[in-house]
Amino acid sequence: MKERKQNYYGSLCTEMYEILHRQAPKEELDFYVSYAKKEQKILEALCGSGRFLVPFMKQGFDISGVDLSGEMLDKLKQKAPNANVVQADILEYSPDEPFDYIFISSGSVSLFTDIHLCKKILKKLKGMLAQKGKLVLQLILWPTDVLMIATTSFLLQ
Numbered sequence: 001m002k003e004r005k006q007n008y009y010g011s012l013c014t015e016m017y018e019i020l021h022r023q024a025p026k027e028e029l030d031f032y033v034s035y036a037k038k039e040q041k042i043l044e045a046l047c048g049s050g051r052f053l054v055p056f057m058k059q060g061f062d063i064s065g066v067d068l069s070g071e072m073l074d075k076l077k078q079k080a081p082n083a084n085v086v087q088a089d090i091l092e093y094s095p096d097e098p099f100d101y102i103f104i105s106s107g108s109v110s111l112f113t114d115i116h117l118c119k120k121i122l123k124k125l126k127g128m129l130a131q132k133g134k135l136v137l138q139l140i141l142w143p144t145d146v147l148m149i150a151t152t153s154f155l156l157q
Contacts, residue, residue, distance in 0.1 A: 040100035046108035050076035107139040
């Protein structure tokens with residue numbers, strides 16, 4: 001029997017998320033935008049309610065998004081009805097063509113609580129990149145255990 005994926009963002013969590021994180025922090029948005037070029041095909045993996053995806057759209061980038069939560073994507077569609085987003089488990093998502101640039105915000109990366117699942121997701125994302133594509137993650141590393149896991153290697157071969 002197929003294991004059901006956990007959707008952490010149901011309706012109540014989505015409403016709270018929107019109250020607490022209505023807009024992307026400027027410095028973090030600027031960080032992701034600094035790696036983007038207008039002619040690139042961009043994916044925000046785990047795009048949620050669009051706090052990064054929508055500003056990218058407004059700046060004229062060719063950006064798509066994927067997220068497991070239908071509730072979060074509904075919020076995104078309220079903000080940007082023409083957004084190109086797909087509701088899917090990232091491990092099961094199969095884009096029609098590769099992306100030049102994929103990013104995951106720090107808040108979304110923190111949802112990867114299992115190192116084996118994290119490695120699977122990173123390998124999947126690597127497989128969605130064009131030949132010279134970039135995968136950008138912002139990681140918050142805490143002392144001790146997490147830091148040791150992060151430094152022991154995330155080889156995506």
